[in-house]
Amino acid sequence: MEFTPIDKLNLDERIIKILKKKGIEKLNPVQTDAVNSGLLEGKRLLVTSPTGSGKTLIAELGIISHLLSNGGKAVYITPLKALTAEKYNELKDWEELGFKVGMTSGDYDSDDAWLKNYDIIVSTYEKIDSLWRHNPSWLSEVDYFVLDEFHYLNDEERGPVVESVAIRAKRKNLLALSATISNYEKIANWLNAIPVTTNWRPVPLREGVIVEGKKSYQVIFPDETIEIKGNDPIIAYTLYVLEHGGQVLVFRNSRKMAESTAKKISSSMGLLSLPDKELLKVGEEIKNVEDAGSDEKEELYELVVRGVAFHHAGLSKGLREIIERAFRERKIKVIVATPTLAAGVNLPARAVIIGDFHRFNRKILGYQEEIPIMEYKQMAGRAGRPGFDKEGEAVIVVRNKKEAEKVFKKYILSPPEPIESRLGNESAFYSFLLGIISSEKKISEDDLEDYAMDTLLDKDVAEKYVKRGITWLRDNEFIAGDDELVLTKFGKRVADLYINPFTAKVFKDYLTKSDKSCNIAYLHLVAYTPDGPTVSVTRSELEELVDEAPCPLFIEEPEDEDEFYNYVSALKVAMIINDWIEEVDEDVILGRYGIGSGDLRSIIDTMDWLTYSGYNVAKVLDLKEHYDVLYTLNLRVKDGVKEELLDLVKIQGVGRKRARILYNHGIKKPEDVVMNVDKVKSLLGQKIGEKIAKEAARLIAGNA
Template sequence: MMVNQLPIPSYLVDKLRGIGVEALYPPQAEAVSKGLLDGRNLLVATPTASGKTLLAALAASKHLDRGGRVVYLSPLRAITSEKKQFFEELFGDRYKVAAVSRDYDQPEEWLRGYDIVVSTNEKMDSMLRHSASWVKSTSLVVVDEVHMLAAEERGSTLEVLITRLLTELPNAQFLLLSATIRNVEDLAEYTGADIVSSSWRPVPLREAVYQQDRDELFFSDGSSERLPRLSSDPVKNLVLNIVSIGGQVLVFASSRRAAEGIADDLASALRVVGGEAAQLSALAETVYDGGDCSTRLARYIRRGTAFHHAGLYPHQRKAVEDAFRAGLLKAIVATPTLAAGVNLPARAVIIPDVKRGGEDMSVMEYKQLCGRAGRPGFDKEGLAVIIAKNSRQRNEMMRRYVHGQLEPIVSRLSDQRRLRFHTLGLVSSGFSDHNELVAFFEKTLASRQDSGLMEKVDSALSYLEAAKFIKHDGGGWRATRLGKRVADLYIDPLSARIILSRLEDVEKAGPKADDVALLTICSTPDIELLSHIQPALDWFRDYGDFDGPAIAKASVLKAWVEEMGESTIESRFGAAPGDIYVLSESGSWIAQAASELAAMVGRRQASKTFLVLSERIKHGVREELLPLCSLPGIGRVRARALWNAGIRRVEDLRRISTEHLAKIIGQSTATRVLEVVRER
């Protein structure tokens, strides 16, 4: 089926041709034949790179031409940026495109002026809690990566979000995009969608097990191939063989340490030729920031490889991804989050180890990793390899993974902690009548899989009532003023209870109030546990009623707000820059929420402590630098440099020349800062 035969606007046909799309792939053609352009709800379950995003664009064009609004939901911020760029390329000269994430305490009413809204699942769920009025005019909802319903932490949010949108937008079209899944019929029944399911790929995939004691690849079709032995190490041997014939490789390691170790091995084996050396050296400079992690990354990049994990800053990860897409890097060694995060195909995917935190990876995860093999337009076929030590292990890997059956998608909504979170969100949004709540939960996937779901909902309601977040009157359930604020702040009800129980301790702590406040927010389930972080027990020896994980997280944040250098934080606590980034982002958010809750219950002193702490965590500075950090381009390092130069207040900058300021913070930043100061 050719794109110029489709009933879509001519401008879109021209745009698609401009990016090389002349004809539809078979699954795309099937989606069109099943009513994609006629407003039918569809569940499209096909492999990676089979063109699912293009289906969203085709459907979007029909809705936009009729004055509708399109909402595109994705699980990760990295994907929202990628999809925003995609839609802007196709529709940006006619329609307005926005991407939103984080900042869960806003309805974002400004989005009423946008035609295409790309949002993370959590952000969209939070906007529904705030009763964002612009949502009602949505006529197309696209849900990307809908198989993430099975994700342990985030799947329940996606399920509640889909169920709410189906309930509140009964006339909208829903396009659900998924990897190949086992129980596709269950999801189709849950969403009321017709099924488009296919194993077709634009680049054929060959799956194999590499038996390292024979240097031999055993393929899923029963054939085998001996490889030249270019290294005794199995990963190095595979990578060198693939790179030698012009391919690029993604290696998926089981941990950050393993990823960096493999990258180190590859850096010693790969050879950089010609003009690549200068380009790689320039790339290395862009990711280097003086820290230990970036030092290692820059060293490996100069040899044509890199690691990629959550310990890196987002801009460092993006630099690695862009260089790989450009063919500059020959191999990336990544933790599995890369497979879910961005579109980054390679000639070959190598999986050295199936262990994930002591447990074997699922078949679904294995297939997702394999799906990155094969670059459309570049490779005739993709190769996915799992490594086995001997024939016994090879047979087991072949049986369990290569020929294994996908696990069914199982709802995560029945988990009591997640159920309390979402039940409060529903009650605070107006689901007050008990029968109304029952009717809502009966529409979920969980109700089809867990016969005891409603008993768990009743238990969640009892918990929330005991916490004084909701109350029951003659008309049904309603959120208290406090409960409504907890729901709008988008924090776990347990986090709120922990914070409220510690407010008096914060106010009685005197000069140690910041320490108690830090430990309080780090005790909440909303701040992610990073198991590899080491605590500074000597800093918090007087606080024995806080557990080890809370002390570990608080140690990193205390070092951060006391302006300890990132390389020192990494060497002392094991927290890489990316860890600091994640902890500071969530820590600032929860501290801000704690400030608001404290104010609501009349704890003004605690409220101020948490508010200042939130800003300090956001910027990574002592309190005296906060006014300077409000200026554009002034972070923790430049703010301290200004302070040390005698510039203590924003007003001090009015008496300084651009030349003088440039010597402290650089010419471009100095010019920008003084422009802002003079406008105030």
């Protein structure tokens, strides 16, 4: 494989200087292939190569070469906020050339006009899709798009947005980056791009299985079988890797399994896990995290001081960041995670153990389904730390030799599933159409059909959906016009809010025919929309929650079993948020509903967006009795407070706890803070009190 010294490339001297500062003297085979395929000359490329093979640098070279040659702006798009922050930090190095790097994600009801002053913008697929609907002038200057983690096109949830963005990006210049795509020729052809594909990895990967032998466990690789002793295959192989100086990532198919496996590994480590000073420091950080529940922190502390942690979406952002950093710094030796970790942050380990190749699916008889090959490849791809390991090892736990053969054939020897369009349902496709009409402002049916034909869908399917979609959007008053389609006032507001049109229809249908109700009813309505957050519901909750509703709900109880589950899930979300806005202690909420602090934050963020959207839909429809309630509800959801604290939480630095302390001592609005600075200092502490008094004064001056 070819490594190319950067001095031998046709690179601008300024680029070479920054690459050397980053410690890069040569391009690896993947990067060399991309350059040889025309990366620096602005050719459109689809680069598919394994995790950790240096695709980010390819993007950096593509962006900088394009900007130096053509001017304009470039956008780097990722599927996850965590990745956006990571890529933003890497691209900041290029500010030395005079290019300003900006980052944006979230807040979908905004055109981010401030980005007109930036040359390189890092964002998520959802945010870029929402920005197109707002049509800011700076977005028309973007003529180079990097579509990172492009295999997310195949994701049930995110795929429709990735495809929507790609359809518009491919009308400009683009670079798509992905892990292995089996049908890369078809996807490259669709993007009008040159495929650059390789299996080269900086650290070679060995893939195998763990199976029970006669007196021990056998780790079977194609070229070698290792015998290891122990009572549990995951623990036995983890200890084996640790004894040989490696780190381990274990993947389990549920949070409960991740947590219990981490505890078992920790208690089996013996002398290997005696706490040292570094781990005790990490443990103290865990204890002091502000955005997490007490039980979570206590559980993790006990594990982290022994070099083990669990990791899943139920953990708060603060906890996840500490665990990830300590693992990168090689302090934590073992992380047991759910598969979400494999798709997110860059955390390589010597060995990856996949504890389950089945996962829970409530819609399937028996509730178990085999994981996709792509998901396995994402997890296995984390094996091997560049600079630390000569090779990485990924193993799947199997029950017997027969299962081992099946797993080898399906997961290790087969390519991942081909990438297909996820726009093939009404909800996704109608949202796509609404977005196109919004970004174009007005468009003929023929031109809209051209966009539809540009999707990855079969042409007959796309034609059927576009005709039905136009009729549905017109019948439900999102669009108007005959020769040219335009958004109605209602349709434009829905497009700008970045909610699914079916969500807007739920708001419209129920609010226009219902009288005012209690907070739980509004929260349930919001959570029951297609955009609403979902939580798991126990059998007892299915029976009890409906009886606990304090007032009549807007939506009648459905008879369909699946719909009833969703109905109760939305009611559970409503009760969680109602507790939140009634200032119930976070630890109590977590315990009462069996959720994690990460779940709570995710639910709050989504319900904040949806109550805001519900308020705006009610306002554009002039439903005053509803929009007043939803407006207040949105303000309360944002900060988790009773109505009486809304004035205080407007002060920067004052959250629900500080606001309650101040209010209970007679300080009820920003003016009271300014008039009673000494009292505020005595209640909140000298430094914090002084800072909050300044913020209160600034707020009052801004409102004057």
